[in-house]
Amino acid sequence: MPDPSSLVIADLREEGQELDRLVGDLAPEEWTSPTPAKGWTVAHQIAHLEWTDQAALLALTDADGFARRIEEALAAPDDFVDQGAERGAALPPAELLARWRRARTGLDAALAAADGTARFPWFGPPMKAASMASARLMETWAHGQDVADALGVTRKPTSRLYHVARIGVRARDYAYAVRGLAAPAAEFRVELVSPDGTETWTYGPADAPQKVTGPALDFCLLVTQRAHRADLAVTAEGAEADHWLDIAQAFAGPAGDGRAPRV
Structure with missing residues (x-):
């Protein structure tokens, strides 16, 4: 029977790829389409996923780097999430897309290499790699729904x-x-x-x-x-x-x- 951890990591990979196909060929002006999240465009949604994927990668591979990320969050507890999305959304769409792809690739490799019994730091309680992959999948799917709604696309639900x-x-x-x-x-x-x-x-x-x-x-x-x-x-x-x-x-x-x- 396949390792459950490898299954959720593979499902996370597929969820990211599905959203990538949705935004990969968008015209620059389509990245500014408003989504149901107040004040957030398609670019904000992808920027948020890139920021959070990078944070998860740090948590898995660089404890000191993640500790600094926590300090940033504590310095602006009410809007640090929005700040990250704003910075990413200000980038040219091609650069933002490339950054998100690199973050996903790096996170995928780090999750696969992680000790399945270890717990890694997070903004809430520490999590095992499989739980982190599940959480990233949930967020990718949810923000992908915002993007789909903005673009008028109906996605086919999957077993993920x-x-x-x-x-x-x-x-x-x-x-x-x-x-x-x-x-x-x-x-x-x-x-x-x-x-x-x-x-x-x-x-x-x-x-x-x-x-x-x-x-x-x-x-x-x-x-x-x-x-x-x-x-x-x-x-x-x-x-x-x-x-x-x-x-x-x-x-x-x-x-x-x-x-x-x-x-």
């Missing part, structure tokens, strides 16, 4: 969403904590239909009274806050599960504003 969904489930308690709320003590049951309709991805006890069901794509859009709950076919059984769907987030950082309903 398994990693995004898993993070969304595992981050349940974080969504409460970041809002200063106490998380429910008991696990929820989550049942998601895979993108090809051939599987059901399940999490939590089968007999849990609090339950969430729906298409995996819709759940991933919900937990990455790329669509409003009202526009998605994700349903809850139980008051606690229902509340979670209103606040769920798979990403680290402050509680996001999410998206407005389409209607």
Whole structure:
């Protein structure tokens, strides 16, 4: 059986390649297209991914360099993410694209070479290489969705969403904590239909009274806050599960504003 770490690294590679195909042939003016993220263009989205991929590469290969990155973040806790995106978005599109490609290539190699049992520093708790790859995939997919929305492109969902969904489930308690709320003590049951309709991805006890069901794509859009709950076919059984769907987030950082309903 293949090493799970190698599988998620390969999936991250494929996720980056898919987004690369989406932006690789854009005209310079298309890089300035506004995305659903307020104030962010297509260039901002790719610049953010390049910045964060570089940070992950530092975490894996250069502890001192990553410590300096942490110091930069602490010096501007409210806008260091936006600052990184602004700097990258100001570059000529060809240079930004080349930088992102180099960052992805370097990160891919570092993840493959990393000790699978070691934990590496991050902006939150330290992570193993496989968890870092999953987190990078989640972000690449989510920001890729912003780019696709900006360009009017509908992407075909893939089995790689398994990693995004898993993070969304595992981050349940974080969504409460970041809002200063106490998380429910008991696990929820989550049942998601895979993108090809051939599987059901399940999490939590089968007999849990609090339950969430729906298409995996819709759940991933919900937990990455790329669509409003009202526009998605994700349903809850139980008051606690229902509340979670209103606040769920798979990403680290402050509680996001999410998206407005389409209607």
